[in-house]
Amino acid sequence: MPGLLAQIAGPRVPPDELARRPARYATPALLFAVARVLLLVSIFFPYWHMELVAPQYPDGLFLTAYVNHLDGDVKEIDGLNHYIGMRPLDEAARVEKSLAIWMIVAMVLFVEGAMFVHSKWAVLLAVPAITFPAFFIADLHLWMRRFGQGLDPSAPLSASVKPFTPTVLGEGGIGQFRTFAELGTGMWLAIGAAGMIVVAFWFHRRAFRPLSVAARRAAEVPA
C-alpha cells in the first residue's frame, strides 16, 4: 500500500534540484493558490443575473443568484409567478444552496491537496473546481426548466401562459416580460479559477513529469 500511495503522491523534489530551479516547482503551487483565492472570493459575488423588463416596470426587475441564495426582486417576481402557477423561486435548488459554501470549501481543499500530489492523479483532485462553473449553469438550467415546465394548471393565467423553459443565458421572454440573463462576477471568478487550475497543470506537468520519468527510468535500468 505505501507503494501505491507513494505512486499517487508522485516523486518528491530533491533539495538540491529545488534549490537550483525554485520557480519551476513554485509556479504550479502559486497558481493553485491564486485559483483557490478566486474560488473563495467568488462566494461573495453574484454568479448570475437576470433582468426582467415589462411596460409597467420601467426600472426593470432584477434577480441575482449567489451560490447560496437568491437576491433582488424575488418577492415581486414570486408574486407575479403565482399568477402563472410557478412555485416560489426560493424552493429551487434548496440542497445545492445549503451545501454550496461547504462544497466550495471542499473544492478549495482538494485543490490545496493537488498541490502536494506530484503525479497525474492531482488532476482528479482538481476536477470538481474545474467543472464547477459548468455544473452551476447546468443546475440552474435544470431547475428553471423544472419550474417553468411544472406550472400549476389551476393557476389564474394558465390559459394564456403555457409551460416554458426560461432562458438561462441571453434574451428570453415570458408573458409581457423580456428577460436578459448573464453571468455575474462570482461566476467569472470561478471560471478564472478553473482556467488558472488548467494553466497550473501545464506548469505542474513541466515541473514534475521529468522527475517521474527519471524515477521510472531509474527503476527500469538497474544501476
Added chain:
Amino acid sequence: MLGFNRQCAVKVLALASVAALLGASADAMAQETRRERRSRTKEVKPIELSPAQVAELTKVANERKLTVDDLLAASKTYMPSGRHDDYVLFSSGGQSGQIFAIGVPSMRLLRSIAVFTPESWQGYGFAGEGDAVLERLNVNGKAVPWGDTHHPALSETAGDYDGQFLFIGDKANARVAVIDLRDWETKQIVKNPLTVSDHGASFVTPNTEYVVEGGQYATVLGYGYAPPEEYKKSYRGMVTFWKFDRAKGRIDEASSFALELPPYWQDLADAGKVASDGLVFINSFNSEMATGGVEQGKPPFEAGVSQRDTDYLHIIDWKRAERAVKEGKAKKINGFPVITLDVAAAEGILHFAPEPKSPHGVDVSPNGQFIVVAGKLDPHVTVYSIDRIKKAIADKKISATDDYGIPVLDFDAVKEAQVELGLGPLHTQFDDKGYAYTSLFLDSAVSRWTLGGDYAKLHAEEPWKLVTKTPVQYNIGHLCAAEGDTVSPDGNYLISMSKWSVDRFLPTGPLLPQNFQLVDIAAAGTTMPVLFDMPIGVGEPHYCQMIKADKLKTWTTYPEIGWNPHTQQLDPRAPKQGKEGVVRDGSQVTINMTAIRSHFTPEHVEVNEGDEITWRITAIESTQDATHGFCIGGYNINLSLEPGEFAEFKFVADKPGTYPFYCTEFCSALHLEMMGYLHVKPKTTTAMKAEPAAKP
C-alpha cells in the same frame, strides 16, 4: 518551496489579477449594457428643425390659431411623458380642506393631500365609526370634517425649504395640520384652544422652531362669551407659537404658547430671517375696533374697519416671548400658556409700527433686511427696514402708546421706502435678481419692482421703483415665486393665484374654477409673460409654496412591510404573511388579514351580530404603485393600503347579513377577484328567514 524567485511570483500574481480584472470588467460591461438598454429610449439629442418640420409646425400653429409667443410658452411648459417637473407647488385647497401638489412648469396636478376633509381615495376618514382621523377632526367635541386651508408652510432649515414637512392652517376653525413629506400624509392636527378662527397660519421660523398661527377675528380668548358692547374690554386677538419637534415630526403642544394681542383683527404674518431672525411680523386691519351692526343702522364692518388712516404692523420678538414663558410669566387660558399684553409691553416683546390702513400681506425679503407691507386699499407697498426698526426700538422712537399700553414706533423712523405699484397690492415675493413681485388685485396684474439696499447692485434699474406689470386673469390673490419666500429664491417661475377665471375656460355651470397662471420671471427688465393657465376646480386656494423637486425625499413605498403611517414605524400588530386568521375573545373579534396581488387572506370572515371587530390589514407589497384598497359596503369603510402599509380599524358588526369586501384600487389583472365576504350572523336565525312572498 520557500526559495522561489521573486520575478516568477510577480508574474503569476499579475496573471491572477489580470484574470480577476477580466472577470470583473466583463461583469461591469454586462451591467453597463443593461443600463444602456434602458436609458437609450430616454436620450434626447439637441434638435434642429428642418424646413419641412418648420412648415409642419407653422401649419399646426396656424390651424390652431397660435402665435409665436404661444408656441414658445408651450415649449417652455410641455413635459414629455416620463419627464419630471423641476418644482412641486404645494397649494392650499381652500374650502376643500385639502392640499394640492402641482408640478411646475407643466402645471399638472400630481395629487391632493387630504387634511381637514375626509377623502375616500386616500382612505382618509373612512375607517368606520371609530375612525381616528375623524376623531382628530373634532373641534371641541363636535365633528368638523372640513377646513378652509389658507397658508401652507414648508419646513425650513436656516431659512431655506428642507423638504421634510408641510404645515397648513384652517382659517374657519383655527387649526394647524402637520404633513410628513416622506409619505405626503397628514400626521397631526392641533386645535387652537384660544380662538375660533385664524388667518396668519401657517408660517415657520427659520429653523422651524415654531409654527406661527396668527389669529384673525377677535373673540374672547379660550372660547369665552362677551357682548359686542364689551368688545374693547373683553375681545382679544392672539398669535400662537406651536413648538415643532422635528425628530418626532409632531407639534409639541405642551411646549407651545401664545401671545395675547389687541382685538385689531390680525391678518397675515411672516417670520423674520437672517437680519430679522427672532422676530415675527403680523399685519392688522381693525385698529378702529369697529363692531359693525349694519342691521342697527351702524356702519357695516367693511366701512367701520377702514376709518383710520393707519393700522398696526405687529413686531413680535418671539425669542423674548419664549424666554418669558420659561420664566413663568405666562398665564393659562383654557389650559394654554398665554403672555398677556401687560407682560408683552413690560418685556419688550411687542411693538407696533403704523402702516397704511387695512393692508394685507407682510413679507420679509430674502436677506431679512426689509419688511414689505402691501397696501390693499393703498396703491403703495410700504417697506420697513430691520435696521431702522431695531434702532427705533433702541432709541425709544415712540410716537404713541396704544390703548393696551403697546408702544407704537415712529413711522418715519422705521419706514425705508414706499413704492407706488397700482391698485390693490396684496402679497409680495422675491427673486434672485433684486426684484420683488407684488400681486395687484384690482389691477389684475403681477407687478415687478426693484428693491434697494444691498439688492440695488443686482439690477440695472433705480431702486424702489415699479419696473413692469403683467396682466393676469383675473383678480389675483396670493402669488408664489420659486422658493420666493426663502433666503434664496430661484427667480424663474411665478404662480399667479387668480381668484376669478370668468371666460378663461369652458363654462362649468355657475361655479367656476380658479385660475393658476404660470408666469415666466426668468428674464430681467420688462419681459414677464404668462405661460400657462391651470384651472383649479376643487376649492379656492389661497397661498402656495414652490419647492425644488429634488429637495423632496419622498418614499416610493413604505420602508418596511407592516409600516404604520401614523407612528411612522413598523407596527408589531401588523399581521404577517402565514399568520393570518380570526381571533375571538368573547364578543371581541380580531381579524388579522394580509393583502397581496390578488387576494386577501382570509377571504371569509365570520362574526356574530353585535361583535366588536378589530380589523387589521397589512399590504404585503413592496413594489412602487402596487396599492390596494379595502372597502366594506354599508359600513362606511374604505382604506388605501399603500405598499407595506398596515391599517387597523374598529367597528361593531351591528347589521347582520353578507357583506362582500373588495379591493378598491385596480391593483392587477385579477383585481375584480380580489374580494371576500364578511358574514355577520344574526343573533336569531329566524329573523333572517325570507318573508314568504305576499299572494295577491
